[in-house]
Amino acid sequence: MNRLRENLEEVMERIAGACARAGRKEDEVMLVAVTKTVGAELVRKLYELGIREIGENRVQEALRKAEFVGELEGVRWHMVGHLQRNKVRHALRLFSLIHSVDSTRLIEALQKEAEKRELHLPVLVEVNVSGEQSKFGIAPEALDEVLNSISSSENLKLRGLMTMAPLVDDPEKTRPIFSTLRKLRNKYAEKGYDLPELSMGMTQDFEVAVEEGATMVRIGTALFRGLLGWCS
Numbered sequence: 001m002n003r004l005r006e007n008l009e010e011v012m013e014r015i016a017g018a019c020a021r022a023g024r025k026e027d028e029v030m031l032v033a034v035t036k037t038v039g040a041e042l043v044r045k046l047y048e049l050g051i052r053e054i055g056e057n058r059v060q061e062a063l064r065k066a067e068f069v070g071e072l073e074g075v076r077w078h079m080v081g082h083l084q085r086n087k088v089r090h091a092l093r094l095f096s097l098i099h100s101v102d103s104t105r106l107i108e109a110l111q112k113e114a115e116k117r118e119l120h121l122p123v124l125v126e127v128n129v130s131g132e133q134s135k136f137g138i139a140p141e142a143l144d145e146v147l148n149s150i151s152s153s154e155n156l157k158l159r160g161l162m163t164m165a166p167l168v169d170d171p172e173k174t175r176p177i178f179s180t181l182r183k184l185r186n187k188y189a190e191k192g193y194d195l196p197e198l199s200m201g202m203t204q205d206f207e208v209a210v211e212e213g214a215t216m217v218r219i220g221t222a223l224f225r226g227l228l229g230w231c232s
């Protein structure tokens with residue numbers, strides 16, 4: 001618990017430092033604790049330390065974990081991984097924000113399920129800025145179509161963009177990826193789309209992401225250092 005608290009404090013301090021360097025306010029950046037590598041017990045401990053935003057990348061595992069954790073007042077589950085259309089029904093039992101919308105077919109499936117559940121589901125569009133083949137997310141050229149499709153879906157609420165930077169040895173190398181996402185957001189905001197959120201930055205690069213305008217950072221590894229046995 002102490003170690004978890006220390007890790008959390010360190011991450012919060014580094015976010016604060018990045019905010020200060022960029023002239024931003026700390027409360028503009030939300031920490032989403034990505035718990036995909038840890039069990040329900042650590043989710044509960046994070047909750048006790050004040051964390052309310054929990055990220056997972058697999059639907060079934062998240063549902064199982066959530067069941068173990070039990071009702072925690074005010075917790076919001078974030079889907080940060082690739083979402084398959086056949087998992088949408090289950091996903092909407094749990095998640096309050098989908099970070100990873102990456103096709104018009106997924107949008108159709110989400111709209112249908114959100115309508116059935118009488119929800120207005122907030123979503124982000126994942127953009128593959130780096131163009132890596134291994135990455136999910138739409139090409140920047142497809143943004144027009146995808147944003148338009150979400151906007152015309154009555155039960156979906158467009159909230160912003162998300163991206164993942166490539167793995168790098170020096171976090172500074174991720175800066176162009178994050179600044180490109182910010183510029184794309186600005187461009188489409190000017191066209192009238194509502195895009196307040198930029199979900200970008202993980203353990204390797206969250207400070208750079210915050211300097212470039214992230215409003216949500218998705219962090220796992222840095223929170224759980226020293227808690228997962230000798231190898232971490």
Ligand SMILES: *Cc1c(COP(=O)(O)O)cnc(C)c1O
Nearest residue numbers: 034057080202203218219220221
């Ligand atoms: C695992 C994961 C994260 C967190 O990554 P860390 O390097 O452990 O901080 C963030 N975003 C997505 C989409 C992930 O799958």
